[in-house]
Amino acid sequence: MSEQVHNRLAVVRAERKVSRQGLAEAVGAHYQTIGYIERGQYNPSLDLALKIARFFELPVEALFSLEPFRPLTDEIYGRKTS
Amino acid sequence: MTTTPLTRYDRGMLRLMNDRRGRPLYATAARRRLVVAAHLLLTAAIGGLMAHAHLAEGEPVWALVVTVVLLLPWAVATGAINAATRGLLELRERALDERQSAERARVQARAHRAMTLLLAAGAVVLLAVGAAGGDAPTAYAAPVLIAVLAVHWLMPLWVAGLTAQDEPAEDDGPAA
Numbered sequence: 001m002s003e004q005v006h007n008r009l010a011v012v013r014a015e016r017k018v019s020r021q022g023l024a025e026a027v028g029a030h031y032q033t034i035g036y037i038e039r040g041q042y043n044p045s046l047d048l049a050l051k052i053a054r055f056f057e058l059p060v061e062a063l064f065s066l067e068p069f070r071p072l073t074d075e076i077y078g079r080k081t082s
Numbered sequence: 083m084t085t086t087p088l089t090r091y092d093r094g095m096l097r098l099m100n101d102r103r104g105r106p107l108y109a110t111a112a113r114r115r116l117v118v119a120a121h122l123l124l125t126a127a128i129g130g131l132m133a134h135a136h137l138a139e140g141e142p143v144w145a146l147v148v149t150v151v152l153l154l155p156w157a158v159a160t161g162a163i164n165a166a167t168r169g170l171l172e173l174r175e176r177a178l179d180e181r182q183s184a185e186r187a188r189v190q191a192r193a194h195r196a197m198t199l200l201l202a203a204g205a206v207v208l209l210a211v212g213a214a215g216g217d218a219p220t221a222y223a224a225p226v227l228i229a230v231l232a233v234h235w236l237m238p239l240w241v242a243g244l245t246a247q248d249e250p251a252e253d254d255g256p257a258a
Contacts, residue, residue, distance in 0.1 A: 032250060035249070
């Protein structure tokens, strides 16, 4: 029934150099849950999504979206049309 | 996890259930199925031996000795399934996060459905045997009741072991 929620968690976590365990402890979740969210196998509740966004000091829509995210490099530099 | 603070017991159980030393036993779905199958067979063997000890004439001491010997691998298999599910059924609700709580509810619902089907099948068999053999079901009432109790107790564990998902890929360094 639930719709696929896309996320950029793995990219942001890598950029901020935060381990799954560290993020899990900060937001009160199990480290496997963070892994399942990153793999798209679990959609977090609004509560957990907001906690993750607050941890990274980002708006929640920067991390989670109902539409697939464009690659970050495309967003920053744009894609050259051939 | 809920906002209720964890007790020392909760923290100890959480550490125990997340101890990864036994990981080779349950790292893949095939191994988890094997452990659950072994656990099921051991449970059936122990149940059969206990029923034999209950029904047999005299004092079948050997049956009790074998039962005690089988309890050791049974306990190891139980521990492996619990570790594979990270204590999904063993930890208190307050020690689980939202995904684990939802998973526990799903496992219990599936186990309940499976138990309902098993009990219905068992009732049909008992009624059929009773119709054909007169008093036969009465003699088996106690062992059957104990078997039902054991299966009812262990079904969520088996379902949890069979439905546990693979571990997400390992963290490579602090950032991955």
